[in-house]
Amino acid sequence: MKGNGIQRALGAMSGTSLDGVDAAVVETDGVTIAGFGETGYRPYTGDEARVIRRAFGRWPGMQRVDEAAAVVERAHIELLSGFDGVDLVGFHGQTLAHDPKGQGTHQAGDGQHLADALDKPVVWDFRTADVTLGGEGAPLAPFFHFALAQHIGATRPIAFLNLGGVGNLTWIDPSKSMPEEQGALFAFDTGPANALIDDFMRATRDKPHDEGGAYAATGEANPDVIEDFLADAYFHRIPPKSLDRGAFAGLAKAVKKLKAADAAATLTLASAAAVIRGFEHLPAPPTRLLVAGGGRKNATMMRMLGEMLDGTAEPVEAVGLDGDMLEAQAFAYLAVRVARGLPTSCPGTTGVAAAVGGGIMSEPG
Numbered sequence: 001m002k003g004n005g006i007q008r009a010l011g012a013m014s015g016t017s018l019d020g021v022d023a024a025v026v027e028t029d030g031v032t033i034a035g036f037g038e039t040g041y042r043p044y045t046g047d048e049a050r051v052i053r054r055a056f057g058r059w060p061g062m063q064r065v066d067e068a069a070a071v072v073e074r075a076h077i078e079l080l081s082g083f084d085g086v087d088l089v090g091f092h093g094q095t096l097a098h099d100p101k102g103q104g105t106h107q108a109g110d111g112q113h114l115a116d117a118l119d120k121p122v123v124w125d126f127r128t129a130d131v132t133l134g135g136e137g138a139p140l141a142p143f144f145h146f147a148l149a150q151h152i153g154a155t156r157p158i159a160f161l162n163l164g165g166v167g168n169l170t171w172i173d174p175s176k177s178m179p180e181e182q183g184a185l186f187a188f189d190t191g192p193a194n195a196l197i198d199d200f201m202r203a204t205r206d207k208p209h210d211e212g213g214a215y216a217a218t219g220e221a222n223p224d225v226i227e228d229f230l231a232d233a234y235f236h237r238i239p240p241k242s243l244d245r246g247a248f249a250g251l252a253k254a255v256k257k258l259k260a261a262d263a264a265a266t267l268t269l270a271s272a273a274a275v276i277r278g279f280e281h282l283p284a285p286p287t288r289l290l291v292a293g294g295g296r297k298n299a300t301m302m303r304m305l306g307e308m309l310d311g312t313a314e315p316v317e318a319v320g321l322d323g324d325m326l327e328a329q330a331f332a333y334l335a336v337r338v339a340r341g342l343p344t345s346c347p348g349t350t351g352v353a354a355a356v357g358g359g360i361m362s363e364p365g
Contacts, residue, residue: 006034007339010083010120011090011332012076016165016245017194017294018049019208021075022328025083030336033151039325042079044071052108055096057246059106068096069108076109077117089114090335091124092327098138098244104128105137115362123335125360130345135352138242139168142187142349143337144330146172146179152319159286160316162327163295165195166243167275170349171282180346180355186283187349188239191274192248193295197267199252204260213268213300219261221269225254229270235277240351271295272304279309290316292323334359 007030012023021044025037044052048071055068072094080089091114093107111124127137145160154174162168167190176184194209201207201215210216229251234241251270255263279285289312295301296315305313316323334344338359346355 005029007087007336008037008085009088009090009332009336010080010086011328011330011335012080013092013327013331014072014075014094015327016095017198017209018044018052019294020044021079022325023079023083024322024325024328024332025086026329026332028147028333028336030333030340030342031147033147033333036322036329038083039322039328040079040082041324042075044075048075052094055108057097059097059103065096065108068094069110072109073113076114080114080118086120088335088339089118089120089122090331090333091122092126092331093124095245098242100131100136100138100242105131111360112362115364119364121339121364122362123338123359124362126331126334126338126344126358129358130350130352130356133352133354133356135345135350135356136240136242137350139170139187139189139349140334140345140358141168141327141330142170142172142185143179143344144333145170146174146185147333148321149174152321156287157284158288158290159282161190161275161289161291161313163193163271163291163293163298163301164327165193165198165245167191167193167271167295169275169278171286180343182348183283185346185348186239188241188278188281189243190278191234191243191271192251192267193271193293194298195245196248196252197264197271200255200263200267204263209294210264210268210298213298215261216264216268216298216300219259219263219265221265222255222258222262225251225258225266226269226273228254230273230277235274239281240347240349242350265300268298268301269304272301272308275305276308286312289313290319290321292316292321292326296323
């Protein structure tokens with residue numbers, strides 16, 4: 001793809017919560033956001049989610065990976081084929097394993113298969129280049145967050161918090177001219193968000209998640225478990241830093257000794273407290289904290305965040321954005337940046353040595 005004009009890019013995201021695939025159109029030149037287009041969602045069936053979940057922690061060539069990749073590709077093709085007038089597609093794939101300082105990072109799904117099926121150019125494998133050059137490979141949404149801050153007219157530092165399976169925080173100075181400019185961005189994974197809560201609810205209540213945080217609201221968080229959790233070395237590491245979905249298995253084990261409702265409350269408070277611990281690393285206090293992802297619908301978690309942040313946490317809908325689709329939109333935006341040869345991460349977002357553009361572009365046929 002050539003030229004610097006506005007493109008209609010379609011982004012897709014399948015997060016570690018395994019609820020399904022989000023898709024969203026963004027109109028952008030890879031720098032500014034001209035507008036937002038259609039959105040869509042394709043839930044995973046229970047069987048599909050189980051197939052993918054069995055492949056968590058596995059690397060290419062290992063058993064169950066190909067089966068999971070086939071499910072991911074099929075679900076994406078079914079959803080994305082319903083969009084018209086799209087110039088290119090940003091396909092994140094499904095993260096199965098993430099170990100940037102060891103084996104690397106693994107997102108299941110082959111973008112060439114999607115390009116052939118959709119008859120559209122597809123940008124994919126966004127993270128590998130960053131990891132290869134010494135970065136964490138995550139989080140990748142910060143460059144999009146920078147564009148959003150300018151799109152909503154922010155003039156003072158703000159932060160975006162995504163509460164998906166894992167939490168990640170982006171601090172932005174919107175006075176900077178480019179996201180890769182020194183001091184423009186500072187980002188990192190905060191800790192668990194919904195993943196451990198979802199796993200707990202599935203195992204003990206046969207529910208996919210704690211709807212609205214209602215179950216956690218009936219319990220009482222255990223302060224000793226929270227204290228042990230916050231003593232983990234991860235919280236003392238200087239960002240940028242990132243996490244695998246399977247991190248903090250010790251917390252999941254620790255709450256098993258508690259009453260079920262207290263365990264849910266403890267896991268919820270742990271996710272909120274991890275965010276607050278992350279605030280200690282920010283260059284300056286943000287004037288607003290805009291929250292996206294499924295966690296913003298957890299009233300108990302949002303209440304806990306609000307109490308610890310004096311009420312500055314609010315859903316991104318407060319500034320007219322779609323908190324369900326922000327990550328899908330991010331990969332639409334990043335796809336255009338890759339197509340234009342622009343960087344998608346930098347030292348302040350992933351710890352990579354210099355600004356780098358990730359992603360493979362596959363043409364149909």
